[in-house]
Each structure stands twice: as structure tokens, then as C-alpha cells.
């Protein structure tokens with residue numbers, strides 16, 4: 001019989017992030033479908049509140065590696081803690097969130113345990129008592145279904161690909177797994193975290209809405225002039241009000257390199273499409289963008305799509321959007337901002 005171990009690290013405030021709760025729902029569903037035991041393994045400075053947060057997830061045991069040495073991301077300590085948890089649990093399947101921290105450490109743990117690891121898993125399913133993992137290749141254009149006989153099998157689950165575990169909190173009895181780190185495993189220390197101010201951080205994977213800007217925002221408008229400053233005010237105003245995530249077409253983010261008037265808050269990290277990102281949001285609104293295939297392929301995981309373009313024959317009109325408003329995005333978004 002399989003034993004499933006859910007591994008997660010705590011956040012700075014001692015709780016589990018949404019990405020961990022997404023992976024937990026995959027672990028609980030897989031344990032139910034395989035009739036397999038479920039063990040929780042937590043890593044952090046003090047994991048009790050995280051364990052309490054998921055106390056009612058159905059796990060038979062809560063294991064933890066605690067201590068200041070395990071509070072921050074570091075390959076050596078994360079790998080040692082995960083290896084100890086896997087051994088203590090007797091795990092055959094290990095499910096963890098695909099955070100940068102886990103993605104870095106867990107493939108190495110698979111190597112130490114003689115197992116295998118699959119990263120970027122977007123789906124888990126059980127057929128005829130066999131677990132399959134789905135993941136995308138080649139810029140999200142080919143989907144592979146993977147089954148493995150090698151154990152332990154480590155599966156890193158993409159954030160947002162699973163429903164978030166929403167169970168109630170309780171009180172968990174946590175068993176500590178002792179890990180003593182040699183000095184050679186403590187050479188790396190995190191001295192601080194630098195991140196953009198909240199308003200400058202326009203990529204928000206957890207947002208309900210993806211707001212996409214296209215090159216039309218910087219093109220000459222009906223009066224023969226460009227209105228880049230006004231475009232900036234409208235877009236930034238909308239993002240401030242809605243906390244939507246900001247995406248862009250390639251043409252618009254490329255303009256900076258071509259010396260044209262640009263929207264300063266856009267970088268290639270915002271680019272959606274074949275050579276950009278494939279974000280996951282329940283809804284998407286495209287503005288001043290033509291909706292060509294190399295762009296819209298990045299919309300694959302956006303469930304409900306709307307677009308505003310002046311061109312009634314644009315790509316959005318050809319089946320790429322659920323709703324196309326043939327309208328001036330400056331006028332529409334100004335009105336939307338007034339109403340928001």
C-alpha cells in the first residue's frame with residue numbers, strides 16, 4: 001500500500017501559503033483515491049500553527065523538522081529536512097507545492113532516496129488504482145501523462161492548478177523529527193529579501209483577473225496623436241482599484257528596446273504567450289491587443305476571456321475570446337475606472 005507524505009515549508013509568519021494548501025488538496029484527493037495513508041511533514045522554525053491550520057486534513061500523523069536552521073530557504077537544510085521526513089514517514093509518494101524552495105531541494109532528495117521527481121505537475125489522477133501525473137511541455141503545447149513504478153515518487157504541484165484546501169483549523173499533535181545539520185550545511189544564509197513595492201509588483205498569480213495590455217495603447221489614436229501618459233494613468237488606476245495581475249503582448253514590451261514611447265511599468269516578465277508566460281487566472285481582459293495566436297496561446301488556462309479592440313476582425317473575434325467589445329479601450333477603461 002502506498003504512503004503519501006505531504007511536505008511543505010512554513011512562511012515567515014509560521015502559516016502555510018496558498019500554494020501549500022493547493023498541493024495539500026491534491027495529496028488528500030490522491031490519498032482517498034488510492035486508499036493510501038496520508039502523513040503531513042512540515043519544515044520551519046516552529047511548525048505548530050501550520051499543523052493546526054491543517055489539523056483536520058485527514059492525516060494519520062503530523063511530522064515536523066523544527067528550528068531556526070530550517071526557517072529560511074537553503075538547499076542543504078531543506079534537502080536534509082525533507083529526506084528525514086520521507087524516511088520517518090516511510091513515504092512512497094511525496095507531494096509538495098512547486099515553490100522555488102521545494103523545486104530546488106526535492107529533486108536532490110529523490111536522488112538521495114533512489115526515487116524520482118516530477119516538477120510542474122498540473123494534475124493528479126487515479127485510474128485502475130494507478131496514479132498518473134499530468135504536466136505540460138514545449139511552452140504548454142503538449143501535455144504528458146506520467147506514471148512511475150519507482151518509489152519514492154516526488155511530485156511538485158503547480159500553484160493554482162488545484163483547488164485550495166479549505167478545511168477548518170484544529171489542534172494537531174506534532175511529532176518532531178530531529179535533524180542535526182553539520183556546519184557545512186549552514187554556509188548559505190538569507191541576509192534579506194528585496195522585492196518591489198506592492199504597487200510596483202504588477203504580476204499577481206493569485207489575482208482573479210488577468211488584465212492584458214497590447215501595443216494599441218501606445219499607437220496613434222483617432223486624433224492622429226499618441227496618448228501614452230493617459231494610457232499609463234488608466235492602466236495603473238485600474239490595477240490599483242482591482243489588484244488585477246498585469247500581462248502584456250510581446251509587441252508592447254518590445255517597444256522599449258525600439259526606442260518608442262513605452263509604459264514604464266511593463267517588462268518582459270509581463271509578456272503572455274508562446275515566448276512569454278502562461279498564467280492561470282479565472283478571468284482575463286485584453287485591451288488594445290490584436291489577439292494573434294502566438295499571444296493567445298498563453299491564455300490557455302484563462303477560463304473566461306474578454307477583449308476590447310477597435311478591430312472587428314481581430315484574433316479575439318475569431319474564437320479566441322468569449323466576449324469581444326469592438327470599442328475604444330481608452331473610453332471603456334476610463335468609464336470602468338469611474339465605476340470601480
Ligand SMILES: Cc1cc2nc3c(=O)[nH]c(=O)nc-3n(C[C@H](O)[C@H](O)[C@H](O)COP(=O)(O)OP(=O)(O)OC[C@H]3O[C@@H](n4cnc5c(N)ncnc54)[C@H](O)[C@@H]3O)c2cc1C
Nearest residue numbers: 214215216249250251273274275276288290294295310329
Ligand atoms: C515565434 C513567435 C513568438 C511570439 N511570441 C509571442 C508572445 O509570447 N506573446 C505575444 O504577445 N506575442 C508573441 N508574438 C507576436 C505576436 O504574433 C503579435 O505580433 C503580438 O502579440 C501583437 O501584439 P499586439 O496585439 O499588442 O499589437 P498589434 O498587432 O499592433 O495590435 C494592436 C491592436 O490594438 C488595437 N487598438 C489600437 N488602439 C485601440 C484602442 N484605442 N482601443 C482598442 N483597441 C485598439 C488595434 O485594433 C490592434 O488590434 C510572437 C511571434 C512569433 C513569430
